[in-house]
Amino acid sequence: MEINELLIWARGPAFHWALAIFVFGMLLRLFEILSLGRKPDLSAARDSGVSGGLRTLFTRSLPRPAIFSREPLRILNGYIMHIGLFVVIFLYRPHIELFGGAWSGLPTGVVDAITAVTILSMFVALLMRFYSPVLRHISTSGDYLAWLITLLPLLTGYLAYNHLLLEYTQMLTYHILSVELLLVLAPFTKLTHLFSFVLSRWYQGYLAGRRGVES
Amino acid sequence: MSKDLKSMEQEHANRNSKTFAEHLEQNGISRRGFLKFCSSMTAALALPAGSADVMAKALAAARRPTVIWLSFQECTGCTESITRSYSPTIENLIFDFISLDYHHTLQVAAGQQAEEAKEHAMKESYGKYLLIVDGSIPTKDGGIYSTIAGRTNLDLLEEAAAGAAAVVAVGTCAAYGGLPMAKPDPTGAVPVSALVKDKPIMNIPGCPPIGLVMTGAIAHFLTFGRLPDMDELGRPKAFYGDSIHDRCYRRTFYDQGLFAKAFDDEGARKGWCLYELGCKGPTTHNACATLKWNDGVSFPIESGHPCLGCSEPNFWDAGSFYEALSVPQGRTGETILKAGAIGVGVGAAAAALNRSNKSAAVEGRETITVEDLKRES
Numbered sequence: 001m002e003i004n005e006l007l008i009w010a011r012g013p014a015f016h017w018a019l020a021i022f023v024f025g026m027l028l029r030l031f032e033i034l035s036l037g038r039k040p041d042l043s044a045a046r047d048s049g050v051s052g053g054l055r056t057l058f059t060r061s062l063p064r065p066a067i068f069s070r071e072p073l074r075i076l077n078g079y080i081m082h083i084g085l086f087v088v089i090f091l092y093r094p095h096i097e098l099f100g101g102a103w104s105g106l107p108t109g110v111v112d113a114i115t116a117v118t119i120l121s122m123f124v125a126l127l128m129r130f131y132s133p134v135l136r137h138i139s140t141s142g143d144y145l146a147w148l149i150t151l152l153p154l155l156t157g158y159l160a161y162n163h164l165l166l167e168y169t170q171m172l173t174y175h176i177l178s179v180e181l182l183l184v185l186a187p188f189t190k191l192t193h194l195f196s197f198v199l200s201r202w203y204q205g206y207l208a209g210r211r212g213v214e215s
Numbered sequence: 216m217s218k219d220l221k222s223m224e225q226e227h228a229n230r231n232s233k234t235f236a237e238h239l240e241q242n243g244i245s246r247r248g249f250l251k252f253c254s255s256m257t258a259a260l261a262l263p264a265g266s267a268d269v270m271a272k273a274l275a276a277a278r279r280p281t282v283i284w285l286s287f288q289e290c291t292g293c294t295e296s297i298t299r300s301y302s303p304t305i306e307n308l309i310f311d312f313i314s315l316d317y318h319h320t321l322q323v324a325a326g327q328q329a330e331e332a333k334e335h336a337m338k339e340s341y342g343k344y345l346l347i348v349d350g351s352i353p354t355k356d357g358g359i360y361s362t363i364a365g366r367t368n369l370d371l372l373e374e375a376a377a378g379a380a381a382v383v384a385v386g387t388c389a390a391y392g393g394l395p396m397a398k399p400d401p402t403g404a405v406p407v408s409a410l411v412k413d414k415p416i417m418n419i420p421g422c423p424p425i426g427l428v429m430t431g432a433i434a435h436f437l438t439f440g441r442l443p444d445m446d447e448l449g450r451p452k453a454f455y456g457d458s459i460h461d462r463c464y465r466r467t468f469y470d471q472g473l474f475a476k477a478f479d480d481e482g483a484r485k486g487w488c489l490y491e492l493g494c495k496g497p498t499t500h501n502a503c504a505t506l507k508w509n510d511g512v513s514f515p516i517e518s519g520h521p522c523l524g525c526s527e528p529n530f531w532d533a534g535s536f537y538e539a540l541s542v543p544q545g546r547t548g549e550t551i552l553k554a555g556a557i558g559v560g561v562g563a564a565a566a567a568l569n570r571s572n573k574s575a576a577v578e579g580r581e582t583i584t585v586e587d588l589k590r591e592s
Contacts, residue, residue: 004530011543020550023551032562035566036569037570110472
């Protein structure tokens with residue numbers, strides 16, 4: 001297939017299939033989690049579960065001093081990676097167009113630099129996983145797959161913008177296809193945390209709230 | 216053969232014996248002007264500096280090459296672009312110099328005489344003439360959708376290509392099928408390269424292509440006796456090596472994240488990047504941003520309109536001209552709703568199944584007593 005045809009396919013049918021699988025898969029996973037069902041807690045609540053749940057939704061994004069002092073690099077790297085991904089996906093003007101163009105973005109050069117940092121942070125994350133005996137032991141092929149499919153869109157986007165390795169049209173096409181791969185696989189890997197983090201934080205916070213303990 | 220045609224042929228033969236240097240002299244172009252042309256042409260073709268001399272020598276001694284121009288499924292825009300003269304330049308003289316023996320839009324002869332002139336030229340310069348094609352070739356139903364003098368384009372191309380030294384496909388239709396090949400492609404249109412396999416082919420795509428690119432290609436052919444270096448899509452690298460985006464004077468606004476969002480907003484008035492208005496500059500390779508149009512006056516982006524990507528294959532099927540390259544084609548909202556509805560349905564069914572499995576397990580649970588555990592099996 002000639003590259004322009006592949007680009008047309010990537011921007012058309014392939015995108016719609018990928019998006020459909022992503023939406024379908026994510027909803028299926030959320031239903032799966034929600035339908036697990038919990039036994040009713042019959043004990044008298046000491047405090048509000050709702051406020052505990054809401055609080056935890058946000059507090060889990062903040063570092064805990066005790067944990068932070070033990071592994072500052074891992075936590076900092078996690079912040080860099082997640083904030084980097086957010087900036088790259090949602091604050092780059094051509095990407096914003098994808099979401100309807102409703103908000104303003106950052107200068108392209110800034111996004112480019114942040115992309116480079118984010119890519120680096122992903123490799124740091126991989127090395128940390130690899131060099132920590134415990135983490136390496138509990139890592140499955142699913143973890144490495146999730147890492148790879150997150151890295152590919154970042155890498156291809158960076159290479160395309162900077163005209164590296166391949167001609168721009170080709171790299172742009174692979175960039176779009178890599179995003180579609182991410183969309184297709186995200187619901188069936190640990191990347192479900194894209195949405196499920198809300199449920200787990202709420203659940204933990206709610207339980208802790210009812211018991212009147214910190215979460 | 217009529218008497219008139221004979222005298223025309225005689226005149227033709229006289230002109231053919233003239234070199235390019237003599238032709239320029241006759242048209243009042245100085246040696247200095249000619250050398251200037253050679254320098255700018257070697258620069259445009261990205262040839263080494265020393266090549267200007269080589270080109271000057273070769274061009275000066277060059278004899279009129281026979282050129283046969285076949286127009287198939289096309290709109291004559293390419294001919295318009297290439298023959299449009301803004302001032303009598305040497306570029307134009309190159310066109311005057313070539314012996315354009317057949318071009319059914321431009322030639323004076325018509326009907327039988329025109330076809331005879333072509334046949335004569337083809338026979339006389341068999342194996343040496345340059346064949347220029349504009350327009351795509353319909354192949355469906357035996358190619359009956361476009362015929363000239365009662366013969367299909369398919370047939371005409373096959374015949375003319377057999378005796379050509381090289382074939383130049385001018386315009387996106389001849390190079391990549393263009394508009395006629397766009398969906399639903401009712402005539403089964405194909406580009407020249409799909410049919411001619413045994414001759415060197417150069418594509419000069421664009422809708423229309425820039426005249427100077429054409430001149431450059433002919434100058435190269437006359438100088439070196441072969442076509443210039445080409446990219447994987449058969450385009451001369453010197454003109455199609457860079458993307459419009461990379462050579463665009465508005466590129467700096469792209470880098471700063473400053474975009475026009477409507478054709479009449481502040482950004483448009485300030486000349487900001489047209490990416491969000493659908494500019495296909497990043498994926499389009501052409502010389503518009505450097506050579507420009509109308510004697511270097513302007514090019515589409517400079518006039519405030521996004522690049523349509525007309526020099527790329529399938530540009531007509533690549534979605535809306537006015538949607539950003541990053542925006543997927545088709546109705547995204549509809550896809551989300553449909554997939555969402557299926558997801559909710561299947562998810563609810565899966566949840567119900569889980570629940571019934573769970574309650575069945577609870578109901579079917581056997582009570583185990585301490586005695587059971589103590590029992591030896």
